Every structure is written in C-alpha cells, then in structure tokens.
Amino acid sequence: MSFSPLRVKEMVRKELRQLLRDPKTKRITFAAPIIQLVLLGYAVTTDVEDLSTVVVDHDQTSESRLLLETITSSGYFRIVSRYDRPQALQEALDAGRARVSVEIPRGFAQGLEGRGGAEIQVLIDGTSSNTATVAQGYMERIVRDFSADRAREHGMELQGGIQVRTRAWYNPDLSSQVYNVPAIVGILLMLMALLLTALAVVRERELGTLEQLMVSPISPRELILGKTVPVVIICLMDLALITVVAMLWFDVPFRGSVFVLLMAALVYILAGLGFGLLISTISRTQQEAFLTMFLFFLPALILSGFMYPIESMPKIFQDLTLANPIRYFMEMVRGIFLKGLGIRDLWIHYLVLGGMTVLALGAAAFRFNKRLE
Numbered sequence: 001m002s003f004s005p006l007r008v009k010e011m012v013r014k015e016l017r018q019l020l021r022d023p024k025t026k027r028i029t030f031a032a033p034i035i036q037l038v039l040l041g042y043a044v045t046t047d048v049e050d051l052s053t054v055v056v057d058h059d060q061t062s063e064s065r066l067l068l069e070t071i072t073s074s075g076y077f078r079i080v081s082r083y084d085r086p087q088a089l090q091e092a093l094d095a096g097r098a099r100v101s102v103e104i105p106r107g108f109a110q111g112l113e114g115r116g117g118a119e120i121q122v123l124i125d126g127t128s129s130n131t132a133t134v135a136q137g138y139m140e141r142i143v144r145d146f147s148a149d150r151a152r153e154h155g156m157e158l159q160g161g162i163q164v165r166t167r168a169w170y171n172p173d174l175s176s177q178v179y180n181v182p183a184i185v186g187i188l189l190m191l192m193a194l195l196l197t198a199l200a201v202v203r204e205r206e207l208g209t210l211e212q213l214m215v216s217p218i219s220p221r222e223l224i225l226g227k228t229v230p231v232v233i234i235c236l237m238d239l240a241l242i243t244v245v246a247m248l249w250f251d252v253p254f255r256g257s258v259f260v261l262l263m264a265a266l267v268y269i270l271a272g273l274g275f276g277l278l279i280s281t282i283s284r285t286q287q288e289a290f291l292t293m294f295l296f297f298l299p300a301l302i303l304s305g306f307m308y309p310i311e312s313m314p315k316i317f318q319d320l321t322l323a324n325p326i327r328y329f330m331e332m333v334r335g336i337f338l339k340g341l342g343i344r345d346l347w348i349h350y351l352v353l354g355g356m357t358v359l360a361l362g363a364a365a366f367r368f369n370k371r372l373e
Contacts, residue, residue, distance in 0.1 A: 274360025
C-alpha cells in the first residue's frame with residue numbers, strides 16, 4: 001500500500017477533533033501545564049528565607065545588637081525568641097521551634113576591636129541537609145561581611161592578604177526559580193507527550209475503533225503519523241504557553257534563540273512520543289498504560305538531574321542517565337534560556353535525542369505491526 005499524505009491529513013484532523021472537542025481534555029492539555037508550572041515553580045526551590053532563629057546574647061552591646069540586626073535584615077533568618085541561657089537554644093532546636101540558633105559570648109565587641117577577633121556559635125538543624133547547607137553558607141557570608149565592615153571602621157586590616165570578590169554569571173541573584181523553571185518546562189513537555197500518546201492505541205482498542213482502522217485503507221505508518229502529529233502540535237502550543245509564563249511570571253531570562261529552543265523541543269517531543277507509543281503498544285488497558293507511563297516517567301525524572309546533581313550520584317546511576325531523554329533536554333533548555341547556547345554548542349544533545357527518537361519510534365512501529373498481525 002502506497003503512502004498517502006491525504007490519509008494522514010484526515011487522520012490528524014480526526015485526532016485533533018477528538019482531543020479538543022472534550023472540555024476536560026482541553027483543560028488537561030492547556031490549563032494543567034500552566035497550573036503545574038506555577039505550582040512547581042514556587043514549590044521546587046532551594047532558596048532559604050525566614051528561617052526561624054533563636055538567640056542568646058551574652059554581650060548585650062551595640063555591636064552584638066547590630067550583628068543580629070544584620071542577620072535578620074538579610075531576609076534569610078527571622079528571630080522568633082531570645083533567651084538568657086544556652087540550654088534554651090538546644091531545647092528550641094530539639095522541639096522544632098527553631099531551625100537556627102545563635103549564641104554571642106561575652107567580650108564579643110572587645111574581640112572585634114582587637115586583633116584577636118571575635119567568635120559566635122551558630123547551630124543549624126541538619127535534618128534537611130540541603131536547607132542546612134544553604135543556611136550555613138548564608139550565615140558565614142553575613143558574619144564575614146559584618147566582620148570586614150567593622151574592621152574597616154576601626155581602621156584595621158583584615159587578616160590575610162587575599163580578598164576574594166565573587167560574581168555569579170547567568171544567574172546573578174542565585175535564584176533557584178531561574179534555575180528550576182526552565183527545567184520544569186522540560187518535565188511538563190515530556191509528561192504531556194507521554195500522557196497523550198501512551199493512551200492512544202489502547203483507547204482505540206477499548207472503544208472498538210482499532211478494528212475499524214485495521215480494515216481501513218490506512219497503513220500502520222500512516223496511523224502512527226496520524227497519532228503523533230496532533231500531539232506534536234499540542235505540545236508545541238504548550239511550549240509557547242509555558243515559556244511565556246516562565247518569562248513574564250517568574251522573570252526567567254531568555255538569552256537564546258527561539259529557533260534553537262523550537263528545534264530542541266521538537267526532537268525532545270518526538271522522543272517522548274516514541275516512548276509513549278511504545279508503552280501504548282505493550283499495554284492492554286488504559287490503566288495499564290497509565291501505570292507503565294509513570295513507571296518510566298518517575299525514574300527518568302529522578303535521574304534527570306532536576307532534583308539531585310548527576311555528579312553526586314553513584315557511578316552506575318550516572319551511566320543510566322545517559323539513556324534518559326529528560327537529562328539531555330534539561331541541559332539544553334537551561335543552556336538556551338540562561339546562557340544563550342546555540343546549535344553549535346548543543347549538537348551532541350540533538351544527536352543523542354535524535355537517536356533516541358529513531359529507536360523509540362522504530363520499536364513502537366515494530367510492535368504495532370506485530371499487534372496488527
């Protein structure tokens with residue numbers, strides 16, 4: 001049977017009409033990604049703000065009070081209680097009433113004025129290692145800057161001859177939203193591609209329309225194209241919507257090329273469609289297809305580098321990430337948004353995603369032909 005673009009066109013029209021005529025499907029297709037982007041954009045953050053802090057100030061001088069004001073004015077720490085005995089600090093941490101405790105010893109102000117220096121004790125609740133690490137970094141920076149300011153005011157030179165001035169490129173404010181939101185775009189695109197295709201063939205079988213398609217003049221290749229092209233169109237529309245929301249709502253900079261992002265998203269979406277169709281061909285019911293989809297999606301999400309740095313994973317899991325399409329697109333979309341990378345910088349990512357697309361669609365077509373036989 002010869003390939004017919006007209007049959008593919010009619011199949012695409014039929015699929016788009018079927019997907020868009022249902023109000024629930026339209027809400028899931030267009031409203032859900034925006035809602036998820038907003039929720040995840042605010043919820044998935046490594047920023048630390050307003051950490052509950054308890055204080056014991058034994059010195060009770062203007063310098064110690066100024067230090068505490070500096071700590072609280074940073075916005076990272078919020079003093080909830082002040083005590084006069086050190087044991088109360090540990091009790092507050094144990095009871096969960098505070099995440100950070102600060103103890104300023106007697107002689108703090110005198111130590112600042114002398115060359116011996118001054119010390120304070122900071123205890124941080126380490127049950128959440130990420131929060132504790134970030135909070136420790138903030139506190140060290142605040143105290144270091146405070147000490148440097150006081151030394152200059154007293155006409156003293158800082159100990160050591162090296163002064164380090166750091167600047168963060170691409171994300172000067174070190175905002176986790178600027179880093180995470182582009183990655184969320186990739187997660188939502190994969191979720192939509194899998195969701196809309198993993199149920200495609202199974203739904204036809206359950207509705208009894210698959211047999212009608214089998215006896216129709218349409219070929220398996222035309223059927224697969226008819227199933228995938230509408231999803232590509234919808235996913236690209238979702239890409240435009242959530243990219244606009246990311247830029248306007250979360251103020252994420254876009255330093256790259258729209259064309260480069262579009263090409264990256266197209267290859268990535270096709271890879272997701274291939275995996276979705278493969279899941280659809282090996283599942284008997286929509287429930288089985290849905291569960292199989294998440295059995296693929298959740299490990300892929302964990303191994304993508306979104307939640308945990310790939311470099312910190314065991315070697316065997318680092319090797320597994322090389323077969324994960326989300327990992328490659330996440331690197332691409334962050335590079336395009338924040339660094340303005342082009343095709344020349346990302347060609348290996350395009351090549352790998354293209355290979356995954358060919359393998360996944362080829363396997364899906366092979367499985368589909370076997371099911372028809």
